[in-house]
Amino acid sequence: MDRAAICLLLALLTSPLLAQAPPTVNQRLSQLENTTKAAQLSGDNAWMLTSAALVLLMTGPGLALFYGGLVRAKNVLGTMMHSFSLMAVVTVLWAIYGYSLAFAQGTPFIGGLRYLFLRDVGGAPNADYGATVPHETFMVYQLMFAIITPALISGAFAERMKFSAMLLFTCLWSTVVYFPMAHMVWGKGGLLNATLGGTIPCLDFAGGTVVHITSGVSALVCAIYLGKRLGYPREPMKPHNLVLSFIGACLLWVGWFGFNAGSAVAASALATHAFVATHFAAATAALGWMFAEWVKHGKPSMLGGISGAVAGLVAITPASGFVQPFPALLIGFLAGVFCFFMVTIVKMRFGYDDTLDAFGVHGAGGTLGALLTGAFATNAINAAFGNDASGKPLPLGWVDGNPHQVLNQAAGVIIAWVLAGVGTLIILFLVDRLVGVRVSADQEIEGLDLTMHGEEGYNLDA
């Protein structure tokens, strides 16, 4: 920076145009300030646009492949369409009113209408959300979160929900559950916002409550409301292509760097902290699930490994910008073992058909991660609560000597569970009355690809 400044000064001094009226020191300083600001904006904006693209990559093809491989061959396209169609539908909602309801100032529970039709969302930064990137960048980055969240739910109703019902459900769900929850946690003046005037400061760096608890709990409600797939669990319903699922899970892992490290909203050291925590947690969670499986079933499976990695990524999401690398390793490992337990033992015990374990991974992992964030968040990584009178950063989590934060986290968890649970139940009831949520038995036997979309995933003899 010093060298750049000297070069700039030299250039100014030697400029023949300016030679006639040499600029004052103040003029030169303000020019320098502008140049510095532009340089930072361009660096941060480059990372944030990359992150936005990475988060979209998580839904398509990441999640579409992950989920698509886990269903039976007759439902592969129907399952991929759940993810893909949301990339289109949620985008339109977001442009019209979604972004405004989530991020405009309003009540503690839902945003106002200031950004309706993206009014006032342009190239100038919004200092509250990201002082060094265009407001429009922040808007499109957040859109990618709004897309993947309802797509995660689709794991619970896969192989048996009508396409029309799915579209209607997710439009209503985004409006009633996601936009308000995003506002409460991340919107200025939101009830749970930790830095922008919330009454209960709940730490959620990249969406443990907003994305994973809401989608996971809604998934559980969907699984119970829709009921089991025909023949479950008597008939074999093996994943039809674990190779697709492997590719999808690895794309999720990569995309998650945009999800978590991008949530720093700058190409900063904080982004690096989040990046490292994210990667570390995915690693130990993969090991945790594999080892648990090895002990219980005698063999470590690939599906177990990738499921564990996703569980770890889920659990570290709220914590990623607040925790040190070693707590991240621990959070990941605990998430891997805990989600394995939820998916294999708890699900069997209660008998609900959470087809692709959206609740067992996202609901359970998200809840665990949100609570552990309260334990391990530290101001050594992120002085999110500001400084005290003497200029020392205020403590964040239990490790900083603030055990009360765990209760704040629990409040966020409870609000997310209740909003998602009740909201989803009402929406399902409504959609069921309007168009019917479940396909007919004949359609379910024939498969969603043919009956909903009129095509097949594998025409191998064509």
Added chain:
Amino acid sequence: MKKIESIIQPHKLDEVKEALKNIGIDGITVTEVRGHGRQKGHKEIYRGMEYDVDFLPKIKLETVVPDARLEEVVRTLVSAARTGKIGDGKIFVFDVLDAIRIRNDDRGEAAL
């Protein structure tokens, strides 16, 4: 004429085909089938869901031979397809009433 229907291990197909070719049996029909005899299937586990896979992939190989060559062909088949382990398969022999070559109306053993 006899029809010989052999259910064999998929990985033995090439060896069997070569062995039949070496004794001059050119006409064979092969189908991918699934099934089990005394051989038990195996267990697969996906996220804690256990599935018993009873029907295992096998190859069904059919050929029709003159009566005089039956023993020779069966011996060849057995020795080429045998691994000595359970799951090697079975051979069934049927009487064949007639054979017709579609191209030129050859009948009986001349059509083989």
